[in-house]
Amino acid sequence: GDATYDYKNLRGGGNIVPAYEPVISSDIDDMKGARDEFYADMTGDGYADFYIGRIPVRTKEELGNFVDKLISYERKDLSGYWRSRYILVSDDEYNAAGIPSEMSWHLPYVDYIRRNLTLPFIEVREVYEIKYGSPGDIVERGREAKEAFIKTFNQGGLLLTFYGHGNPVQLTHEQMLLLQDLPKLKTSGKPPLTMFFSCKVGAFTRLDPAHGIAEYMAVQDQAIASIASTISQFVSVNDYYGRYIHNLINDRRIHPLGEIAQDGKIYYSLTYYTLFGDPATMFSLPLPDSSLQVQVPDSLEIGNINYAVIEEGTPTTLYHLNILHKPTEITYVNSTVRPSVTYTYLGENSPIFTGSFDIKILPDTLHFFLPVTADTGYGALMGITRKEGNKFLSYEIYPLHFIKGTIGEDKKGPSIKFFIGNIELEDTAEVPLNFNLRVVLEDSSGINLYTVFGTEKGIMLHMDNQFIDLRPYFEYYKNSFTKGEVNYPMEFEFSQDKDISLIAYDNLNNMSVKNLHLVIREREFSVSNILAYPNPVKNENSGVYFTFILSKPSWVEIKVFTIGGRLVWTSGRRYFNQGFGKIYWNLRDNFNDNISNGFYIYKLECKNEEGRKFEIKKGLLIAK
Incomplete structure (x- = not known):
């Protein structure tokens, strides 16, 4: 519970578990406080x-x-x-x-x-x-x-x-x-x-x-x-x-x-x-993954396809492969004062490949493409991570050695496609004030997740005379080093028209550009993609996630009833921002007792900040 220095709770609601303050003070700038x-x-x-x-x-x-x-x-x-x-x-x-x-x-x-x-x-x-x-x-x-x-x-x-x-x-x-x-x-x-x-x-x-x-x-x-x-x-x-x-x-x-x-x-x-x-x-x-054995070549080639062989490990497991570029020293200089102020710090170790692979049979080979702009020499790192039960495990190979490879014949930049959800956008698209822009990129040489040259990045969005670095928002599709997607939240305060451009480079520095004209309009309040997962529930140790997508920020409440109309459980009102939301239920009733098998009705109730309401009822089968 929270606490306040209003010990008698005259203003109400805040002093649930009182704090110990050696010196009582209501001055926000005071040196005293609670412990x-x-x-x-x-x-x-x-x-x-x-x-x-x-x-x-x-x-x-x-x-x-x-x-x-x-x-x-x-x-x-x-x-x-x-x-x-x-x-x-x-x-x-x-x-x-x-x-x-x-x-x-x-x-x-x-x-x-x-x-x-x-x-x-x-x-x-x-x-x-x-x-x-x-x-x-x-x-x-x-x-x-x-x-x-x-x-x-x-x-x-x-x-x-x-x-x-x-x-x-x-x-x-x-x-x-x-x-x-x-x-x-x-x-x-x-x-x-x-x-x-x-x-x-x-x-x-x-x-x-x-x-x-x-x-x-x-x-x-x-x-x-x-x-x-x-x-x-x-x-x-x-x-x-x-x-x-x-x-x-x-x-x-x-x-x-x-x-x-x-x-x-x-x-x-x-x-x-x-x-x-x-x-x-x-x-x-991440805990050390002692069961994993991985072999990589003594030297990896930039500008070329490379591989890592998982010789021993856990099959039928999703592995995440991350390759980090070696960090560099960066010097900051403030010359607006005399004497000037300087400091040299160690920069980021930027990812140059991030992908996931579904391993079925061992040994198995993971392929990846290294950008031609990466630095040669020692200092990069490969990390392979996976989930095992409620543990997150990691295996590392460090340092990697990069050399110049034989540059391929690929002369074309990545293909670029814009989407909202599963709807492809062409040339001009009407969109809401807030939405997720999905951009699918594909190239036989992979997508450059490193710096191309100077301030030019491998994936950029040009909007309002600014370049936005989209590399952190890109993920390769599972088992692929050639195709993936960007998911970037677009947020606007009012209706307007806007032109955007997506610039993407492959790992051989071939560039593509695609333009899109956005007609941005405010839309009515809606709730979509309302699901309960899993449904039916068959595992007695499982719970249920109620998921939904909101067009505007809203208060959401889930209520679960028996087929006869008796209220079994309520989530209480919870606030969610626009977009995807979820509420978890552990299959216990309001008295914290396990519920029995059967067919139940769940009702989702929403109320947005403007007072508009929405509700819907759906079925849920529990067969543990």
């Missing part, structure tokens, strides 16, 4: 004697959403290489007065973790404020950094680490992220552990706002849990605490979140950092 260590301190030394966390929910609906998220996370419902991805985020060199005096603070701490505490097989996405806008232009830098943060976050990751200035409603002076931006964060079932090594991002006892950034992300679908401080902290303390946690999880063992948050707090005498989440949730990097 939950008090509830687990059995010896009186000020430190928790067992693992503790707070799930700061305020309603049954929030708790239901949290539990559903937790179950899906621990069952590893969504596997994929996102479980081997870190998102590293850093503030820039400017302080609150606009003076570039903090180059030695936030970025060097993140870069230390990047260089020394990030294992080679981890794919790294970097959202460093120095990469965006112009030095000293707080508005431009903040706007571009915010856009990058949201796009990177929405692609999913195992872990997000932030170093910088913050408070319950804001990250960085440039406003990289504000509390009101959080509904734009949509992980689609891939929530990371978020860690904010900053000041007061975890202050959870304020009356306004009801939920700060760390709380909100933990309660909603943005994070499986958050670790953040309730008070101001010294930058050195943040640095060492972050190092401790990263070093701990590098053993590639399974750790409860309570251990991850707690052990470093004791080591560095911290009591005001709070875990927002279930301390018993199990977290780990």
Whole structure:
């Protein structure tokens, strides 16, 4: 439950599990705050004697959403290489007065973790404020950094680490992220552990706002849990605490979140950092896959087809193959001040191939095409991951050696097709304000997922005089290295006409361009693709997912009835953004008893923000 300093709950709804605050204060800028260590301190030394966390929910609906998220996370419902991805985020060199005096603070701490505490097989996405806008232009830098943060976050990751200035409603002076931006964060079932090594991002006892950034992300679908401080902290303390946690999880063992948050707090005498989440949730990097044996050639050829042979492993399993390019050093220079400010950091290890393969019989051979623009020499890495039960396993080959290959005769660029759902778009298309643009790309030489030259990327969308990098949104189809698709969310505020262009390169640098004229119009409220899966239910250990697609953000509730009309279970009202949504039912009634076999009726009820309603009834057969 959540807590506020309104101990008598005069304003209602927030003070469910009261917080311990050594000094009571309602000042958001005050140095004092709450610490939950008090509830687990059995010896009186000020430190928790067992693992503790707070799930700061305020309603049954929030708790239901949290539990559903937790179950899906621990069952590893969504596997994929996102479980081997870190998102590293850093503030820039400017302080609150606009003076570039903090180059030695936030970025060097993140870069230390990047260089020394990030294992080679981890794919790294970097959202460093120095990469965006112009030095000293707080508005431009903040706007571009915010856009990058949201796009990177929405692609999913195992872990997000932030170093910088913050408070319950804001990250960085440039406003990289504000509390009101959080509904734009949509992980689609891939929530990371978020860690904010900053000041007061975890202050959870304020009356306004009801939920700060760390709380909100933990309660909603943005994070499986958050670790953040309730008070101001010294930058050195943040640095060492972050190092401790990263070093701990590098053993590639399974750790409860309570251990991850707690052990470093004791080591560095911290009591005001709070875990927002279930301390018993199990977290780990991908576990070593000891059953897998893979052979690759001594040297792989760029600009050519290559292969890896899986000699031993688990057949009838979906394997994910990821090849990461070696990272390079990048030097940032701020020459607007004298003396100039510089810093050299280690860049991203960008994926140059990402695909999935359904292995039926062993041994089996996986084929992939390396881009001709990749660097030769040592330093790249191959990772092969798979799900086994509720574990996510990984096998790595590092370092790979790249050499120049024999360039083929392919002179044509990729074929490009636009879709909304399964409807192909030709030349001109009428579309809603918000939709998913699906682009199918195919080429015998594969699609270039690396840099082509300069700032030119392998897949780009040109719109509003800007080029949008679409490489992170591309996935090859299963068992293919020649064909795949981009899925990119398109969002517009009002009806308009707009021209877009898709530019794609194959791995031999052959280019194709396709144009599309969009007629963007607001559409009526609708709910489609309403399904229950599985249906019928035959496994007694299975649950049911109710899925649907909303044309507009809405409140959704599922009710399940017997054939005689008796209410068996209700999900409670839950808020969903436009697009795909799902609600999980564990096949227990409102009294938490197992339900019996039989035919049931489920009703989906929706109400959007404009008050428009929709409901439908369908059947569900349970035959366990």
